[in-house]
Amino acid sequence: MDTLLSSEGDSQRTQYPYVTGTSIIGIKYKDGILMAADMGGSYGSTIRYKSVERLKQVGKHSLIGASGEISDFQEIQKYLDELILHDNMWDDGNSLGPKEVHNYLTRVMYNRRNKFDPLWNSLVIGGVKNGQKYLGSVSMIGVHFEDDHIATGFGNHLARPILREEWREDLSFEEGVKLLEKCMRNLLYRDRSAVNKLQIAKITEEGLTVSQPYSLKTFWNFAAFQNPTVGAEGSW
Amino acid sequence: MFRNQYDTDVTTWSPAGRLFQVEYAMEAVKQGSAAIGLRSNTHAVLACVNKANSELSSHQRKIFKVDDHIGVAIAGLTADGRVLSRYMRSECINYGYTYESPLPVGRLVVQLADKAQVCTQRSWKRPYGVGLLVAGLDESGAHLYYNCPSGNYFEYQAFAIGSRSQAAKTYLERKFEKFPESSRDELIKDALFAIRETLQGEKLTSSVCTVAVVGVGEAFNILDQATVQALINEFEISSEEAPAAATAAEEAAGDAAADQGGAAAEEEAAPMDI
Numbered sequence: 125m126d127t128l129l130s131s132e133g134d135s136q137r138t139q140y141p142y143v144t145g146t147s148i149i150g151i152k153y154k155d156g157i158l159m160a161a162d163m164g165g166s167y168g169s170t171i172r173y174k175s176v177e178r179l180k181q182v183g184k185h186s187l188i189g190a191s192g193e194i195s196d197f198q199e200i201q202k203y204l205d206e207l208i209l210h211d212n213m214w215d216d217g218n219s220l221g222p223k224e225v226h227n228y229l230t231r232v233m234y235n236r237r238n239k240f241d242p243l244w245n246s247l248v249i250g251g252v253k254n255g256q257k258y259l260g261s262v263s264m265i266g267v268h269f270e271d272d273h274i275a276t277g278f279g280n281h282l283a284r285p286i287l288r289e290e291w292r293e294d295l296s297f298e299e300g301v302k303l304l305e306k307c308m309r310n311l312l313y314r315d316r317s318a319v320n321k322l323q324i325a326k327i328t329e330e331g332l333t334v335s336q337p338y339s340l341k342t343f344w345n346f347a348a349f350q351n352p353t354v355g356a357e358g359s360w
Numbered sequence: 361m362f363r364n365q366y367d368t369d370v371t372t373w374s375p376a377g378r379l380f381q382v383e384y385a386m387e388a389v390k391q392g393s394a395a396i397g398l399r400s401n402t403h404a405v406l407a408c409v410n411k412a413n414s415e416l417s418s419h420q421r422k423i424f425k426v427d428d429h430i431g432v433a434i435a436g437l438t439a440d441g442r443v444l445s446r447y448m449r450s451e452c453i454n455y456g457y458t459y460e461s462p463l464p465v466g467r468l469v470v471q472l473a474d475k476a477q478v479c480t481q482r483s484w485k486r487p488y489g490v491g492l493l494v495a496g497l498d499e500s501g502a503h504l505y506y507n508c509p510s511g512n513y514f515e516y517q518a519f520a521i522g523s524r525s526q527a528a529k530t531y532l533e534r535k536f537e538k539f540p541e542s543s544r545d546e547l548i549k550d551a552l553f554a555i556r557e558t559l560q561g562e563k564l565t566s567s568v569c570t571v572a573v574v575g576v577g578e579a580f581n582i583l584d585q586a587t588v589q590a591l592i593n594e595f596e597i598s599s600e601e602a603p604a605a606a607t608a609a610e611e612a613a614g615d616a617a618a619d620q621g622g623a624a625a626e627e628e629a630a631p632m633d634i
Binding site: 217 | 457461467
């Protein structure tokens, strides 16, 4: 082999993602955290998989949502399973909360980035522990922060403006779901990798529930959708 | 405990099922100067007797801050104690770096105990000759643990180790039931009284003792000499007129006998069984 250029031998590094999930949206609401994700797994421009669960529980107090490479998310789930297992094995009444999980994942993502072998994901971690709500995100290069509302991927451009306008500290569960659905509908119209099958997860002090998959009602008779290319130059 | 043919190696059992080298290590703890710890639901206090070798030298450091929420007092081979404190600090820092969260005291104590156990099962090592009183705060409240050279650890409401610690233990046994609800200042007062017990009549001043506190809203800190002396004066502990004095004098005679008795009886239960 070409040992001069690749002296590490078989270099197995993530160069680009293959099967990807699109945006995750998370918000804090009155009783905890709400997170929404659709169930699509795209293979480039093909919508290949339509039942991918991108929201998962982590231990007693946390919920993680992932966009980006699905196989890397599965790898992250294995890391988290091991982390939670060791945490439980102490059997001492202490447990890792969402803040600890978030920081652990930040370390993992940043270290992989430094090795030029990133886990190609944007992660959203949310949860409630001892009455404290927590919502944070980590990117594939280790950029991490906490906020009252988080979105990844296209959600950054299409959902966050809505959240900035309409999010409030004391949203009820129903209001929170409506807000998430508004963002998800917008993404459905405008993000080509979005699919109309989504799950919403709720995590509170009591625990986690992930909804059954369901679809949003859409409306295609907007005037702008009729004859969209009328008046556009060079279109046919 | 006299010399016998089973005490050369830490990896040699005696026919009675004892590891003499480990027990000798625990003797080293008993020879060190006293350290005591006590806790309430919200605070933990460590105090120790600081004897300098001569008037020319400084006191030996026996209390170490491990993290904002954990501190340790040692008795025995202080060099071993220093090294273990460094290990504890390292563990706390690494945990804090990864999880942005303080290491739960109970987990640190188990790691410390496992580290001590290794030295009881390797022929090329020797047990650490230091007992550690670990005081800390975590989600479930204030904690006090005692880590032994044998690798055992126990949680306590109050405890004392080192020479003449029995006198302090007797005092603490009388008072411990009210500790959970005690205020921070009451705990410190009881700590100073307990230290005074171990001095056996010598005058208690802030130059012979060190006091440290950790609690809800208070990071682990060692009180400075002036503050300690002010507390001693306030509680009038230095003189013998304090209420504990009368009973303490009788018990001191009995306790001294108990200390010798424990050392001489080699056919009784092994110290590690406590």
